[in-house]
Amino acid sequence: MLFVTALLVTAGVIFSRYKYIRRNIELGKSWKGEHNPAERLRLMILIAFGQKKMFARPFVGLMHFVIYAGFLLINIEILEIVIDGITGHHRIFAPLFGATIYQILIGFFELLALGVLTTCIIFLIRRNIVKVERFDKPEMKGWAHLDANLILIFEIVLMFFLFTMNATDSILQMRATDLVNNMDAAHYKVFENTPVRFLVSQALIPLYDGLTTTQLVLLERAAWWFHIVGIMGFAIYVTYSKHLHIFLAFPNVYFTRLQPKGEMNNMPSITKEVKITMGMEEPAADAGMEDEIPSFGAKDVTDLTWRNILDAYTCTQCGRCTDVCPANMTGKKLSPRKIVMNVRQRADEIGQRMDEMGEYYKPDDKMLYGDYVTKEELMACTSCNACVEACPVNINPLEPILEMRRYVAMEEADVPDAWKAMLTNVGNNGAPWAFAPTERFKWADEMKNQ
């Protein structure tokens, strides 16, 4: 009963978090990518499921893969625990598979769990003692740093409970064959006359062997509860954390932008204006009557597309993008990871405000550009696409940067002076430099006269 309640509460919280995040993502403008489901599926299988890009750094890729595989497969074990919890059975899958196979199966999971445990410890050391440079950037202070550590510690604790649970269970099973009449004994007597020990947790048996049966039962139950409640807590925590990527990586990769990376998105509203200016199209009869003046570029997350916001909620803050950013590595303020994190922070801020104010919602006077992202950051981007290439979950940090630049250039007319001069030259002379258009073909004369 208690278990079912816990399960329902977890499901409820996760569902409300799902609705909240979905609504926040939908704060963005519409986006319609190229219709190519086959290619999208291929990318999802290769990059999200197959983790292709993670292996750009083979060693880290392998360690991450251990955690990932552990997570995927341990779900089978969790399924058993959940069914046990609901029905009051113990190890319900065991009779199904038979002692030997069940033992091998759980042994295999334990091996994965050991891998997860070891990897998490290595990752903790790497983050806090070895000091990998990309984990040490300004945007990684505070919550981002804590979040990363918490999740690692969380996983270590969960794995520890799993081993304790299995070890005490093994001892109880051994004793159960002797104590046939005891109620607990009946509970732990999963296999007729063949108590099972598991590959890894049997190493812990000597540690607990001295305990009385009652103590063991208590410990086994406690470990069982901590393990499963821990997993429920973990599932909820994930929705607040950068670890949302374990779910969102899949849809996010599916919705990859498929255009050539160098192609900047078109702005149809401007195409119309240009045609009118060039006399190729008549202005609409009701021009000037529209009460809504279109704004250009992005000032807030609501000016970005939902794909950009989905990107932001998917970000793992791994910093691979920032690591390869030419602006960042030469000491400029721009960090593509920070831009992506800012988009999420801002979407969260608006979302929370909407929830708090309900139908009385009023926008605040903050904006993504200005309050989170500065002009200095935006202006430093060379649009080199290194960040886009590097992201293991196909996030595109460049798109929001360029959209905000459009805001700076077209709404604020506030680009650096050198750019103002370049833009005037392009407009007046048809070249970014101040040369007369009539001189454009001089190179040919020079060549002929050589």
Added chain:
Amino acid sequence: MSEETLRIPTMAELSAEGKSPEILFWVGCAGSYDDRYKAVTRAMIRILNKANINFAVLGTEESCTGDPARRAGDEFTFQMQAAMNIEVLNNYNIKNIVTACPHCFNTLKNEYPELGGNYDVIHHSTYLQKLINEGKVKFGGGEFKGKRITYHDSCYLGRANDIYEAPREVLEKLDAELVEMKRCKSKGLCCGAGGAQMFKDAEKGKKEVNIERAEEAVAVRPDYVAVGCPFCMTMMGDGIKHFNKEKEIKVLDLSEFIVGAQDL
């Protein structure tokens, strides 16, 4: 080849004669005005002449593609440029365009279609590779034989448009030793000029991007740094100078290697 026979036909001339070229050679702003990069334009003209290609240029009818304006955020200026260029190109019924500038290439190829300009656009690296494969351009190692050459991937060719092999294949024909920098191909490092950075000072930092990149180039001790982009050429050239290596390490465009090897 005597200079009198060098053809530089313009579209206006050709269409007055009722002729149309096989390809339009899009020269670009750097190719037209930048003193160093004009040499690349000349090299391309020599190669096109030598290979007997039926080509033309726009001459004064060409204008900036608008790439730097768009990257700087000024969509209006970009689209004005695009509309004017598309009008000219469509009037001449242009089908095939070759350009030596990856920025022109990317814009013409990927961004003009949505504005009504549909052309088959090829970067000169791919085009030169094609001419070589067809046997229209022949050259041996010449002065480059046995020399060390490192190729710098430009972002707008590589990551932006997935062209990594064509430039390398052209260089392979030189009988030289091709060495890769630590960061190359899809992991290549920007020269620092893309996204309209060419036209303003860098933001405050501890280093310029082109210095970082040139350092990497110098580290592989090349005799030549090969480039396929006007901005990369400027940036790498300045970077090499920064390390006082301009005597030992020359920065050349792909087309200049061909012209040099062939002694055109």
